Amino acid sequence: MELLCCEVDPVRRAVPDRNLLDDRVLQNLLTIEERYLPQCSYFKCVQKDIQPYMRRMVATWMLEVCEEQKCEEEVFPLAMNYLDRFLAGVPTPKTHLQLLGAVCMFLASKLKETIPLTAEKLCIYTDNSIKPQELLEWELVVLGKLKWNLAAVTPHDFIEHILRKLPQQREKLSLIRKHAQTFIALCATDFKFAMYPPSMIATGSVGAAICGLQQDEEVSSLTCDALTELLAKITNTDVDCLKACQEQIEAVLLNSLQQVRQEQRDGSKTEDELDQATTPTDVRDIDL
Amino acid sequence: MTERSGDARPVPHGSKACRRLFGPVDSEQLRRDCDALMAGCLQEARERWNFDFVTETPLEGNFAWEPVKGLGLPKLYLTPGSRGGPDDLGRRPSTSAALLQGSSQEDHVDLSLSCTLVPRSPERPEGSPAGPGTSGGRKRRQTSMTDFYHSKRRLIFCKRRP
DSSP states (O other): OOOOOTTSOSOOOOOOOGGGGSHHHHHHHHHHGGGGSOSSOHHHHTOSSOOHHHHHHHHHHHHHHHHHTTOOTTHHHHHHHHHHHHHTTSOOOGGGHHHHHHHHHHHHHHHHOSSOOOHHHHHHHTTTSSOHHHHHHHHHHHHHHTTTOOOOOOTHHHHHHHHTTSOBOHHHHHHHHHHHHHHHHHHHHSGGGTTSOHHHHHHHHHHHHHHHHHTTSOOBSSOHHHHHHHHHHHTTOOHHHHHHHHHHHHHHHHHHHHHHHHHHHHOOSOHHHHTTSSSOGGGGGSOO | OOTTTSOSSOOOTTOTTOOOSSSOOOHHHHHHHHHHHHHHHHHHHHHHHTEETTTTEEOSSSEEEEEEEOOOOOGGGTSTTOSOSTTOOOOOSSGGGTTTSOSOHHHHHSEEEEEEEOOSOSOOOTTOOSSTTOOSSOOOOOOOHHHHHHHHHHHHHHHHOO
């Protein structure tokens, strides 16, 4: 007799704790977030072999793996934070870059997930170009170089803090949250945003999400300008900086949408292949 | 039922995410770079803590190291590799794992090390307290996470005010 039901989600979640969403926590996050930014723009001053397009390649691959493995949303941006912080300090040949990406996902997944990615699985995703043992050895190297400071602040940490301060109808919140998360992932694939404070990326992403959705339906009672001002106040960000950041996010979205359309026009590709474009699928649902 | 012990999120057959991005990987070069970086980390830690983590011996410097016996810690925390099992992927006994693995297992069974910061003043009278917070006698305690946190905070604080 079969009594086991396999359809139950094995991940059990705690209910949201309101104590973790008060201003004290938000202020602490804002105080410590800059500690975890990469120390320099490493393409100029550290790396000789690695080019910006290679970072985009490895980031795109990492995002695909995280999506296929249904990782928690924070895993990908956190892994990118580790990657950038490592590359800001250690000159690395491009042949090591995929291994480094795998190690960063390995660490971020262990920190954030109940059932983390395994070393063996990550090696399969590199088409077995690296061995689990190499992954484990490099894990120690990366940990050492990051000084074991893994609990970095990511834009996701700010999302709930921001959302609860907006005058939003509750039923729209989950849609706004979903779009904002997609924007955050998009930002993590682009080096432009690597040195921005996570709070700014979070506020910019929420702003871009609401303004984008606003064009189709009424999701906010505020105008875009009023919204930006309110958002800036929530995270103590300069209004003009925030506006610029939001515009950059929208530009990156537009760019990646065009890329998708270009691929569609190329015609030879199947729907399947299009699904692994640089952006998560729901970005394309946004009508511009 | 095989799924129960198996992977809930297997890699889909023929997944397009399975690919190598930058051509073949040179295992030898990986190993060399890994060893070099690991040696660098060890050297950094050695200077930071005036302690040789490979041979587990204290060196001259800001910290005074002393053995602590009988802490009553569970064995799990004292004998590296005691778990064994299938997850132990046969690591090389080289410097790359030296931060985690000690030189010999026996040393770890009931010997742990504690460090205290030696005051910088050169004329330290003998037998005086090791730090401002102690009330006589030799300071003898296991360092805790918060010790590291405070020193870290202080370092950052100093850096930000040039």
